[in-house]
Amino acid sequence: MSLTRLLLAALVAVPLGLIIAIPSASAREDYETRNQALDDYEPDIVRGQVMFRQCALCHGQRGQGIIGGKYPRIAGFPEYYLMNALRDYQAGRRGYDAMLVVGGLKTYDDRQLMDLSGYIAQLEIDLSVPIPEQGNARGGSRKYRNDCRTCHGRRAEGLSRKDSPPLRGQYYQYLLRQIALFRSGERIHADDPEDETFDIYDESDVFDILAFVASFDGAADDEEENE
Numbered sequence: 211m212s213l214t215r216l217l218l219a220a221l222v223a224v225p226l227g228l229i230i231a232i233p234s235a236s237a238r239e240d241y242e243t244r245n246q247a248l249d250d251y252e253p254d255i256v257r258g259q260v261m262f263r264q265c266a267l268c269h270g271q272r273g274q275g276i277i278g279g280k281y282p283r284i285a286g287f288p289e290y291y292l293m294n295a296l297r298d299y300q301a302g303r304r305g306y307d308a309m310l311v312v313g314g315l316k317t318y319d320d321r322q323l324m325d326l327s328g329y330i331a332q333l334e335i336d337l338s339v340p341i342p343e344q345g346n347a348r349g350g351s352r353k354y355r356n357d358c359r360t361c362h363g364r365r366a367e368g369l370s371r372k373d374s375p376p377l378r379g380q381y382y383q384y385l386l387r388q389i390a391l392f393r394s395g396e397r398i399h400a401d402d403p404e405d406e407t408f409d410i411y412d413e414s415d416v417f418d419i420l421a422f423v424a425s426f427d428g429a430a431d432d433e434e435e436n437e
């Protein structure tokens with residue numbers, strides 16, 4: 211290889227390495243600092259509604275997503291989680307370029323992200339979603355209780371002190387895709403690059419948990435209480 215070729219190869223390889231580098235544990239430390247600067251900021255829901263029009267192209271008018279989960283449901287998600295997710299997409303910690311461009315996310319500052327998150331958080335939708343046929347909700351209930359509940363909440367509603375999202379009311383195909391991303395290291399679960407949550411589970415265990423989460427309603431709750 212000639213010297214110029216070598217240099218060229220290096221020029222291409224270095225930025226490429228930066229792009230595909232797996233995000234580090236401290237990746238989100240800056241979010242804390244940024245949040246402090248937003249302490250007194252009251253989200254402008256009306257401004258958020260206007261920005262949301264771009265998002266609705268994929269996520270639907272009410273943030274209901276689409277059946278099959280290509281576009282996840284985001285209505286009613288808590289603000290802390292929306293802020294983390296939107297910043298992750300902006301920073302390339304989660305990858306979906308269409309959202310930055312078509313969604314307009316690329317140029318929003320933290321206050322605009324707050325306006326947008328404030329608007330999405332107050333949208334209400336029906337939480338019933340299809341249950342995966344491959345899964346057994348009863349078996350999933352036990353696994354969920356052992357390994358997911360402390361962080362995602364008793365009713366899979368998400369917990370602010372854990373920075374976790376709700377899992378109920380979401381299309382299981384989307385959740386399945388995220389678990390695959392966690393396993394491959396392309397997305398970081400629980401803000402921990404060493405996370406081993408999914409190591410002990412095979413595909414059928416995962417379907418059981420997703421069936422449990424999708425079937426989440428009052429009845430599943432009582433059953434859990436009585437066991």
Ligand code: HEC
Nearest residue numbers: 264265267268280281282284295304306308309312313315
């Ligand atoms: C071109 C279609 C498209 C547009 C426009 C779009 N999104 Fe998305 N969004 C997606 C897809 C696909 C995913 C799942 C990507 C992945 O697997 O990470 C996603 C994921 C998300 C998530 C993560 C959900 C979760 O459970 O973690 C949030 C939050 C979100 N979008 C908000 C928005 C907002 C706010 C806008 C407008 C600024 C927007 N999106 C615009 C397609 C879109």
Ligand code: HEC
Nearest residue numbers: 294357358361372373374375385388389399400401407419
């Ligand atoms: C140590 C706490 C913790 C435990 C235990 C945990 N999670 Fe999570 N989980 C999180 C956090 C925090 C996030 C949000 C990650 C982010 O912000 O990108 C998350 C995200 C997810 C997502 C992505 C949701 C979305 O909307 O994109 C799925 C799916 C998920 N967890 C499933 C599970 C399952 C199933 C279990 C049990 C087998 C589990 N988690 C156990 C903390 C946890």
